[in-house]
Amino acid sequence: MIWNDEFETLPREVIESLQLKRLQQTLQRVYATVPFYRRQLDKVGMTPDKVRSLADLQRLPFTLKQDMRDNYPYGLFAVPLEQIVRIHASSGTTGKPTVVGYTRRDIDTWAELMARSFVAAGAHKGDVIHNAYGYGLFTGGLGAHYGAEKLGASVIPMSGGNTKKQLMIMQDFGSTVLTCTPSYSLYLAEVAAEEGIDFKSLKLKVGIFGAEPWSEEIRKEIEAKLNLKAIDIYGLSEILGPGVGIECIEAQKGLHIWEDHFIPEIINPETGEVLPHGEHGELVITTITKEGIPMIRYRTRDITRIIPEPCICGRTHVRLERMSGRTDDMLIIRGVNVFPSQIESVLINIEGVEPHYQLIVDREENLDTLEVQVEVNEQTFSDEVKILQSLSSRIRKEIKDMLGVTCKVRLVEPKTIARSEGKAQRVIDKRKEQ
Numbered sequence: 477m478i479w480n481d482e483f484e485t486l487p488r489e490v491i492e493s494l495q496l497k498r499l500q501q502t503l504q505r506v507y508a509t510v511p512f513y514r515r516q517l518d519k520v521g522m523t524p525d526k527v528r529s530l531a532d533l534q535r536l537p538f539t540l541k542q543d544m545r546d547n548y549p550y551g552l553f554a555v556p557l558e559q560i561v562r563i564h565a566s567s568g569t570t571g572k573p574t575v576v577g578y579t580r581r582d583i584d585t586w587a588e589l590m591a592r593s594f595v596a597a598g599a600h601k602g603d604v605i606h607n608a609y610g611y612g613l614f615t616g617g618l619g620a621h622y623g624a625e626k627l628g629a630s631v632i633p634m635s636g637g638n639t640k641k642q643l644m645i646m647q648d649f650g651s652t653v654l655t656c657t658p659s660y661s662l663y664l665a666e667v668a669a670e671e672g673i674d675f676k677s678l679k680l681k682v683g684i685f686g687a688e689p690w691s692e693e694i695r696k697e698i699e700a701k702l703n704l705k706a707i708d709i710y711g712l713s714e715i716l717g718p719g720v721g722i723e724c725i726e727a728q729k730g731l732h733i734w735e736d737h738f739i740p741e742i743i744n745p746e747t748g749e750v751l752p753h754g755e756h757g758e759l760v761i762t763t764i765t766k767e768g769i770p771m772i773r774y775r776t777r778d779i780t781r782i783i784p785e786p787c788i789c790g791r792t793h794v795r796l797e798r799m800s801g802r803t804d805d806m807l808i809i810r811g812v813n814v815f816p817s818q819i820e821s822v823l824i825n826i827e828g829v830e831p832h833y834q835l836i837v838d839r840e841e842n843l844d845t846l847e848v849q850v851e852v853n854e855q856t857f858s859d860e861v862k863i864l865q866s867l868s869s870r871i872r873k874e875i876k877d878m879l880g881v882t883c884k885v886r887l888v889e890p891k892t893i894a895r896s897e898g899k900a901q902r903v904i905d906k907r908k909e910q
């Protein structure tokens with residue numbers, strides 16, 4: 477099923493000519509209304525009329541998260557505040573949040589793209605959508621909510637937290653679609669097990685999970701524990717919120733990015749050079765329909781690649797491979813680049829280990845240290861010390877083989893690692909405190 481047959485299946489050359497036209501309009505607008513963009517373009521000797529092909533996009537400077545902070549709160553808005561009908565912000569780990577504003581048309585576009593995303597995930601009118609993304613300044617809750625209403629589904633605005641109540645509502649209201657972070661879905665499964673609730677007795681058929689990187693192995697785990705199809709969704713508030721891209725249920729392989737609204741590029745994060753389709757690098761997105769706060773070549777920090785091959789679902793928009801991590805999350809341990817998701821892949825494949833872990837990075841005598849704390853299941857935990865020792869040396873060896881880093885492994889009791897109702901905190905980097 478396709479929500480917007482006309483736009484989701486446009487031939488490649490039509491997508492590209494539409495992108496060029498919309499890019500030119502966006503550049504004209506920001507050049508005239510946002511001093512920051514005018515300065516950026518002037519700096520490289522570009523004006524909007526010099527952009528005559530999509531390839532010319534590469535000649536424009538990047539926009540960074542820091543640019544949003546420097547222009548806090550409204551400096552990058554391209555319309556007067558009277559035209560902004562909604563403001564969201566993403567929490568900064570340090571200092572001020574980044575602020576985004578939406579015009580009425582932006583809200584409509586967002587709802588349209590979320591409706592497309594729900595349908596791509598296999599949801600339809602008549603579904604009961606249990607929305608456990610947080611409602612508030614975070615874009616997850618309201619973003620999914622408006623899309624669900626646009627689709628004509630019955631949306632339950634649960635927001636995060638209150639896990640036992642979530643389970644009761646799912647049972648009593650007959651929720652068929654779940655939206656939340658992947659780590660929260662696993663927490664729901666854990667609490668359900670404690671409460672003696674079997675997911676097979678629920679009506680859930682699809683879960684749409686995003687807002688943090690997750691792996692194929694976690695997908696299998698979620699699908700087995702929650703008895704549903706797990707779909708990966710992508711979005712970030714700087715670009716729109718949830719619904720920038722999503723996997724289709726037909727292929728469950730790569731996320732279609734809605735190219736009539738966004739232009740994706742993949743760059744080498746060190747040099748800024750644009751990489752050919754198929755190569756891994758940092759995702760850069762330009763918005764070409766957004767009015768409130770257009771983004772020109774925004775560096776997302778997410779690592780992926782573009783899959784240009786046609787998809788079996790019939791949608792013609794290119795796919796992004798599942799995000800393998802963020803350049804921000806990348807740890808450099810004794811000179812080796814390590815993504816938490818790589819360690820997760822190792823852990824998930826080991827029998828007796830639970831998908832709850834934390835990485836503690838520290839520095840001792842000028843040497844980086846990595847400790848992997850991971851929960852084992854009840855049964856393993858009650859095993860003999862010798863068995864536990866052999867399990868931890870196996871984990872150590874597999875991480876060494878796969879990533880080339882030596883680590884300490886600490887097996888911890890079930891349920892000792894803090895559970896999160898939003899994004900899971902996987903890394904504690906103590907080097908930053910020194």
Ligand SMILES: [Zn+2]
Binds near residue numbers: 726732787788789791
């Ligand atoms: Zn597809």
